[in-house]
Amino acid sequence: MAEEKVIKPGPAGYIPQPASFLGVDTPPPGKALLYGEVVDEEIAMREAAKAMLTRRNPTIFPGPLVLWGYNTSAIEKAKAVLELAMEIPNCRIIPMPDYRPKYPKINPEAEINPNHPNLTILHNKIEACIFVGVHCHYANLSLRMIRAGTNCFTIALCAEMGHEDAMVSLRDVHADDIRRFRDVVVEMRKELGIEWEPKMPPENPSLPKEEWTNVSPLDFGEYAYLLLPRKGEIVEESE
Amino acid sequence: MGLEYVKIAPGFERYMPRDYVDLVKMGQFGRQVDVMDLGQFKELVEDHPMCAGCYMAYFIRIFYASLPNPEDTIVLGTAGCARLALSQAAVPFIYGNYGDTNAVASGLKRALTIRFPDKHKDVVVIAGDGGLMDIGFGMTMHSWFRREKFTTIMVDNEVYGNTGGQESGMSPKGVQLKMAPKGKQFDKINAVELAQTAGCVYVARISPTNPKRIAKVIRRAILAARHFGPTFIHAYTSCNIEYSIPTREVLADARNREKKDFKFYEWMTDEVKEYFEEMEKKEVKA
Numbered sequence: 001m002a003e004e005k006v007i008k009p010g011p012a013g014y015i016p017q018p019a020s021f022l023g024v025d026t027p028p029p030g031k032a033l034l035y036g037e038v039v040d041e042e043i044a045m046r047e048a049a050k051a052m053l054t055r056r057n058p059t060i061f062p063g064p065l066v067l068w069g070y071n072t073s074a075i076e077k078a079k080a081v082l083e084l085a086m087e088i089p090n091c092r093i094i095p096m097p098d099y100r101p102k103y104p105k106i107n108p109e110a111e112i113n114p115n116h117p118n119l120t121i122l123h124n125k126i127e128a129c130i131f132v133g134v135h136c137h138y139a140n141l142s143l144r145m146i147r148a149g150t151n152c153f154t155i156a157l158c159a160e161m162g163h164e165d166a167m168v169s170l171r172d173v174h175a176d177d178i179r180r181f182r183d184v185v186v187e188m189r190k191e192l193g194i195e196w197e198p199k200m201p202p203e204n205p206s207l208p209k210e211e212w213t214n215v216s217p218l219d220f221g222e223y224a225y226l227l228l229p230r231k232g233e234i235v236e237e238s239e
Numbered sequence: 240m241g242l243e244y245v246k247i248a249p250g251f252e253r254y255m256p257r258d259y260v261d262l263v264k265m266g267q268f269g270r271q272v273d274v275m276d277l278g279q280f281k282e283l284v285e286d287h288p289m290c291a292g293c294y295m296a297y298f299i300r301i302f303y304a305s306l307p308n309p310e311d312t313i314v315l316g317t318a319g320c321a322r323l324a325l326s327q328a329a330v331p332f333i334y335g336n337y338g339d340t341n342a343v344a345s346g347l348k349r350a351l352t353i354r355f356p357d358k359h360k361d362v363v364v365i366a367g368d369g370g371l372m373d374i375g376f377g378m379t380m381h382s383w384f385r386r387e388k389f390t391t392i393m394v395d396n397e398v399y400g401n402t403g404g405q406e407s408g409m410s411p412k413g414v415q416l417k418m419a420p421k422g423k424q425f426d427k428i429n430a431v432e433l434a435q436t437a438g439c440v441y442v443a444r445i446s447p448t449n450p451k452r453i454a455k456v457i458r459r460a461i462l463a464a465r466h467f468g469p470t471f472i473h474a475y476t477s478c479n480i481e482y483s484i485p486t487r488e489v490l491a492d493a494r495n496r497e498k499k500d501f502k503f504y505e506w507m508t509d510e511v512k513e514y515f516e517e518m519e520k521k522e523v524k525a
Contacts, residue, residue: 067255069248070241078248093254100327103288110256206257220278226297226490236491 006036007167009127009154010147018144019164026161026171033162033169041170045181048130048168049188051153052088055128059092060085060201061112065159066133067097073174074133080178081132086198087185093201094120099138109205114138118149126150131166132157132178139163157181241358242269242310262329267309274304274454283309287324292486294493295394295476298447299324302365302392305454306330307461312361313347315340317375319367320401320478321394338375340364341382341391348389359465362389368409369399372428376408383437386468390460393430393471396478404481411500416481431504434471440508441470446493446501456505462518463511475501 007019024036032044052058062081069075085091096112106113108123114134121129129152131139139156143165146152156166157173170177189196220226245268247255258281262268266281283303289296299321306312309330316322318337326332335343344364351360364371371379371393379391397414399405404417408428415422434442441463443456453474460470477484477492484492497503507515 062251062254067248067251068244069246070243075248078251082250093251095251095254095256097255097259098329100329100332103286103323103327107256201254203253204256206255206260234491234494237487 008035009151009167011149011151012147014148016148024164026164035167044168044170045184046188048155049185051128053189053192053194055153057124057126058088058128059094059126060130061094061096062132063096063134064098067095076175080175084178084182085201087182089194089196091201096134114142117142117146121146121150121152126152128153130155130157136160140165245310272304274301274450277304283330284324284328287327289320289323290480292479292489294489295320295396296324298394298474298476301450301453302457303328305457307458308361312363315344315364317366317370319370321365321367325365338370339378340366340370340375342378344389345382345387348387361461365392365394368393368395368407372430373408380437383439383469386438388464388468390464390470393473394476395473396476398478398481400478400481430473435506439471440468440511442506444473444504446475446497448493448497467511
């Protein structure tokens, strides 16, 4: 069976062949992708649930379409994602709030960036993850990069047509479908005999709190003049 | 785009990185900040990979603090130094192919006007002298001829700084650069006069030494573009690497140039002048 899997957890190596070049196409409506094969949604959901319940450090990566409450369906979807996270034992949520490149680098415990998603996955030793609410082009980019460089089992809960590069890809996923997936997770958890009291994942171990209200230009020391040159002031020497 | 896009979905406040929580709570979205309060609010751009002492980085920092509506703004850039910082800001950024920024901006502005007829969506192009006056010259000029309603800001470092120091059309005559050892043979292009002739309704030339003035010019250029037509700012942002300006002297250099060929210059059409006078009267009353 293992030989038949077209898309499987990596590392597949630097710049792997895209799934679409391997003959994988997005699933038709009502179907899903499992290891690159078109299957019923139920089968794909069960395999995804099993991965999230049995592999190390399961994590949900919500994207901007979930994190920002720009309309009622986004807010509802966000709620459903939190409900799902509660049912997965020791699940973490690491957000992808936007796609801009970050210099010098991101804090891999606090966020994931589509330009180098492998950093977050390798740092946190994540072996199963769910992408939800990430715009398709950046999901494609990230999923392929993850397959190339990590052994992470990727699950794409896509609101559009699905993603070939994920091990499990569901399409047309909205709040109700996420809740359906949550029910499958609960069912599978019982089947596997895993005991778990639903609870919220831990908070973002974020950057240190900065007290912006008290920052003064003088805190910039000798460079303060660059921020606030005074009228008539001519700085000739700064050191 | 819009204020609704900078509200964290309920329940996710505790999962967002601190940077984003600060951006929403103490950022510029939905309010007008004073550029003199820099450091007292969460800025739209903070980290960037530009060289130490880069004056362009300073200008870009002031630029973002001056935006009248950052939540309704799209910035366009192209190859060159500026995009290194522009792409890291918390404002949507589009990277055009070298030279086509003003063509992309034209289409974008038109599309936004159709999509949001009752709202102002600001489009701002920030590109270097190479992107706007050399390789992108045709597209820049034609966007002005067509009277496209967006702002073009040229961050002029007078050299191709990214690629090793080739002369650009904006390099001063006679200047010797790494890749122009004989010295430049021709005069610097007079971009400001070109902009006036080509149909811009607001034109400014500035050496960014005074943050308050930079903010005023940027704000005016964006507001005038909303209602009247193309606007243009020519800003001197020295390349301290290619011109070998010691870091501690970049400001002195900017002041020096301000006294010579980068004297502050502002020009606008009568209707734009009238509009600002009206607006400023209202602001004084308020």
